[in-house]
Amino acid sequence: MDSEALRKYSALHPKPAGLTLQYGTAGFRTKAEQLDHIVFRMGLLAVLRSKAVAATIGIMVTASHNPEEDNGVKLVDPLGEMLHPSWEEYATQLANAEEQELQKVITEICQKAAVNLHKDASVFIGRDTRPSSKKLSQSVIDGIQVLGGQYHDYGLVTTPQLHYMVCCQNTQGQYGKATLEGYYEKLSKAFMELIKQSHCSGESQRHLKIDCANGIGALKLSEMKPYFPQEVLIHIYNDGTKEKLNHLCGADFVKVHQKPPGGLDMKPNERCCSFDGDADRIVYYYKDTAGHFHLIDGDKIATLISIFLKDLLAKVKQDFKMAVVQTAYANGNSTRYLQETLKVPVHCVKTGVKHLHHKAQEFDVGVYFEANGHGTVLFSKAAETKIRQLVKEENDDERREAAKMLENVMNLINQTVGDAVSDMLVIEAILALKGLTVQQWDALYTDLPNRLLKVQVADRRVIDTTDAERRALTPPGLQEKIDTLVKKYKLSRAFVRPSGTEDVVRIYAEADTQENADALAHEVSLAVFHLAGGKGAPPQPI
Numbered sequence: 001m002d003s004e005a006l007r008k009y010s011a012l013h014p015k016p017a018g019l020t021l022q023y024g025t026a027g028f029r030t031k032a033e034q035l036d037h038i039v040f041r042m043g044l045l046a047v048l049r050s051k052a053v054a055a056t057i058g059i060m061v062t063a064s065h066n067p068e069e070d071n072g073v074k075l076v077d078p079l080g081e082m083l084h085p086s087w088e089e090y091a092t093q094l095a096n097a098e099e100q101e102l103q104k105v106i107t108e109i110c111q112k113a114a115v116n117l118h119k120d121a122s123v124f125i126g127r128d129t130r131p132s133s134k135k136l137s138q139s140v141i142d143g144i145q146v147l148g149g150q151y152h153d154y155g156l157v158t159t160p161q162l163h164y165m166v167c168c169q170n171t172q173g174q175y176g177k178a179t180l181e182g183y184y185e186k187l188s189k190a191f192m193e194l195i196k197q198s199h200c201s202g203e204s205q206r207h208l209k210i211d212c213a214n215g216i217g218a219l220k221l222s223e224m225k226p227y228f229p230q231e232v233l234i235h236i237y238n239d240g241t242k243e244k245l246n247h248l249c250g251a252d253f254v255k256v257h258q259k260p261p262g263g264l265d266m267k268p269n270e271r272c273c274s275f276d277g278d279a280d281r282i283v284y285y286y287k288d289t290a291g292h293f294h295l296i297d298g299d300k301i302a303t304l305i306s307i308f309l310k311d312l313l314a315k316v317k318q319d320f321k322m323a324v325v326q327t328a329y330a331n332g333n334s335t336r337y338l339q340e341t342l343k344v345p346v347h348c349v350k351t352g353v354k355h356l357h358h359k360a361q362e363f364d365v366g367v368y369f370e371a372n373g374h375g376t377v378l379f380s381k382a383a384e385t386k387i388r389q390l391v392k393e394e395n396d397d398e399r400r401e402a403a404k405m406l407e408n409v410m411n412l413i414n415q416t417v418g419d420a421v422s423d424m425l426v427i428e429a430i431l432a433l434k435g436l437t438v439q440q441w442d443a444l445y446t447d448l449p450n451r452l453l454k455v456q457v458a459d460r461r462v463i464d465t466t467d468a469e470r471r472a473l474t475p476p477g478l479q480e481k482i483d484t485l486v487k488k489y490k491l492s493r494a495f496v497r498p499s500g501t502e503d504v505v506r507i508y509a510e511a512d513t514q515e516n517a518d519a520l521a522h523e524v525s526l527a528v529f530h531l532a533g534g535k536g537a538p539p540q541p542i
C-alpha cells in the first residue's frame, strides 16, 4: 500500500467532521454533497473485496427512487449479488474512519478478511443520471487507483445492467457478454424466441406506456428499442428531458401513493408501467372505464410469473421445487392466493433484496418480489442443466416445448437482481403467451386495502423486531398495543419496523376497507409516536 498516495488522495476527499453513515439495506444513501469521501473509500473497499475473492467487483453510484439531490453507492459481489453481509461492516468502518486512521482501518480489514494486497483487483463502475453521479464516480476511480486496482467505467447504466456485467465477467461469459450490446442482444433474443412460441391469436401489436421516472431507464430503453421486434410498441414517458428525477413519478411514487404518475396520459384500459430511478423496480397499472386506478404491484407480478412457471414445470414433469419469497409488505390476499389457490409454498423474509435473493436460492425455481416491484426469478444450477438438456434431447413435443419456454425465461430474466427492463419483457411475453389483458391479470385476486406510513422518532433503533419483522420486541408495550388495535378491524394486519434507508419508522396496515386500513395505520402510527419517542407533531389522520 502506498501510504503517501493514500494520504494525499484521501485529503482530496475529506470526511466532514462528525459525520457517520452506515452501509444499510441499499448501501450508503444520503445527500449527494455528503458522499464524496464515502465513494472514494468504497473505491478502496471494492479493491480489497476484489483481491479477497479474486474476482471483479461492481460499484454503482445511485440513490434509486430517492430525490434527485440524494445519491448513494453500493457494491456488487462476483455473481452480481449484493455485497456479502460480513463486508457491510467493513464498509461502515472504512466510511466512518477519521482521516488519520484510514490506513490502520484498511490494514485491519486486510487482516480480518485475509486480503493479500499483492493480488490483482478489478472493479466495474456504473452510475445513474443524477447530476452528482459523474463527479462521485470520478472519486470512486481515485479510490480504486490509490490501491492499484484496474477498473472499467461503464458510465451511465441501470443498476441491474451493472450487476449483469459483473456476473458475465466472473463467469467468463457464460452468463452473457459483459457489454451493453451483449445485454440487449441476450434479452431481446430470449424475448423473441419466447413470443415466437405463442399460439394465441390475440392482438398482434402490443402497446405499452412506460413511465421512466425521468431516470436512466429512459436512456437505456431508447438504446434498446432497435433490438425489439416490431410488434412491441413501447412508448416512453418521463424521459428526463423536462422534469426532475423521481419527482411525482416512478415506481415508488405510484406504489406509495397508489395513483398514476404525472407526465403520462392514460386512456381507459391501457397497459402502463413505471420504473424507478435506477430501473431495478417495476409496477404496472391501468385505469378502468369508470376512471378508477388499478395498481398491479410486485405481488401480482410474482403471482403472474408463478402461474406461468408452475404450469411449465408441470409440463416438463420434473420434480423441481418451486417457491415464492415475499416480505411482510406483501398483500395478505397475494399470499393467500399463492398458497391456497395456486398451492405454491410462500416464504416471508426480512425487507431488502439480499434477504429475498438468499432465500430464493434454496429452491430449483425461486420467485421473489418485494411488493414495491423489485424482484426476479432464480433457477438452481441443477434445474438449469436439466432444462437445457430436455430442450436438446426430449422426444415428447409438449415436454420439449415447455422446456424451451423455461429456457427462454431463464435467459430473459436477469437472475442477478431485480431488473425493470427484463421483468417487463418477461411480463409482456407471459401476457402475450397466455392471451391475457391487463384487467384479467389484475382480476386474479383483489388486493386488501392497505396503507404505508412513516413516523419520525428520535432514534429508530429503539424498535427491534422478530418473525421476519412482523412483530416488535421493543419498545415495551408496542406490540401489545398493535395487537389490540388490529383486533378492532376485519381481515386486518399491521406491523412496524425501522427503515433501513431513511431515518423513519415505517408503518404498514391492511384491512377490509380503505377507511379501516387508513384508520388502523393512523392508530398504529400514534402508538409508535408515543411509545418509541416520536419527533415533532403527532401524526395526523389520513
Ligand SMILES: CC(=O)N[C@H]1[C@@H](OP(=O)(O)O)O[C@H](CO)[C@@H](O)[C@@H]1O
Pocket: 025, 026, 064, 329, 351, 352, 353, 370, 372, 374, 498, 499, 500, 501, 502, 506
Ligand atoms: C417498504 C419498502 O418499500 N421498503 C424498501 C426500502 O427499504 P426500507 O428499509 O423500508 O427503507 O428500500 C429498500 C431498498 O431499495 C427496499 O428493498 C425496500 O423494499
Ligand SMILES: [Mg+2]
Pocket: 064, 065, 276, 277, 278, 279, 280, 281
Ligand atoms: Mg431502485
